[in-house]
Amino acid sequence: MAVENEVNIRHIRQDFPMPSGKLEVLKDINIDLKGGEFVSIVGESGCGKSTLLRIIAGLDRPTDGEVLIGGERVAGVSSKVGILFQESRLLPWYSTERNIAYGLPKGMDKKEGRERVKTLIETVGLKGFEKALPSQLSGGMQKRVAIARTLAGRPKVLLLDEPFAALDAFTKMNMQEEILRIWGREKITTLLVTHDIDEAIYLGERVVMMSPKPGVIKRVIPIELPEDHSRTSDEFDSYRREIFKGFFGSDKRMSEFF
């Protein structure tokens, strides 16, 4: 029996038809996530990261291959999977509260729903902004509403598409801590897509490196950091070096990045 929240990505290929033939976006992607595992995917823009998440979420059909969640083949969207899109995608006509409630499971008890929304607002630190419209919130706050909305559905599998890319460094670090806390508490299987190497190392138990045209997996690096995940530790630095080297070849060019 498969664990309810394990994810198997098997031989995923995705081609998009183009006027000049077909565009190969993903080619033979294989990743297995154990139940409750946190995996980061890093890769440059355009290598097919969002496309992969959309397939896992059941929003797009792959040209070939399959995704299994808890041993069941993904054939469409399901409440088991929560996706946080690259854009916040808040309904402009809804307040913070109602936007978060929009993510509650169907047919949930009203009172219970209200309680959950209230708890989530506290979790993402938006107390006092319950009635605010998206246009009255900063980009970072909007992102937090979107995160709360995704969590409102209590997904077993969480897909995060560059969730913190648009945030300033401080908000970003706070949100990263928050995600780790939530993940630690709820043991949601999490797949994070990012182009921020530090973020990938900091959050992931494994880092999947992707390269583009067509999108393939280049390497998978298991991450073992000291308990506090300190970003300034030697271990962290050596992972950073390893990934840079993986992407850019020589150690020399890498020094230009620091």
Next chain:
Amino acid sequence: MNKWQQMSVKYKVLSVCSVLLVLLIVLYWQVGAERGWFNTILLSSPSDIYKSFQNLWGSGSLQKHILVSFKRVMIGYLSGAGLGVLVGFILSTMHSLDRLLSFLMGIIRPIPALALFPLFILWFGIGEASKIVVIAFMSFWPTFLNTEEGVRQADKNLLELADALQKSRINKMFTVLLPSTLPYIFAGLRLAISRAWGGVVVAEMLAASSGIGFLIEYSRDMSQTASMFVGVITIAIIGCAVDMLLRFIQSRVCYWHTEV
């Protein structure tokens, strides 16, 4: 909230000037009429128009004409525009039906409503029905086209979000499609009401024994230029007031839309 307080000085000055401009024109008009700069048989002076207004209002006939026209516009407009929103929604969400009807719609749409008016009289009689139908016809198209465009312009990302959250079609309609279409619907409603006002006046000139259009046409027969102006100005004021009312409703209904 207070719009006036938020305006920059430049805009305040310009707003005041735009009112002054109208006053200035009226003043020039009055002085010109008194000094005989133009023929007052063709262009009555503002004071004559005001006298004529007092007469028409005092006898209650102006109110009666306004009420009659207003009723025709409202019944025709509400049914035509309401149908426009409904059909716009249905066709833009049911693509095969839209395709099926596209040619038929394409043929009917370019026909000027007033060209159909004589036919409507033939079919529905010279009474209220033919006028209401012509106004409904006029109000239908702008609302229909705008509603369709609004649905087409709805944010694909939000619709996909609703799909990812497994919302039903009906739920998606009310939580995403309708709100994002509302600004377009209001644009259509505003366009339609101005068309409807224009339409009622012409219809009343052609075939009616009451209403503002009739008042203008009748005054021409009687060579009462000033009364003609009373009719025209009444239309202008009511049209302006209705548009302001619609804009107010829009700002309340589309509360998240800042630039109304």
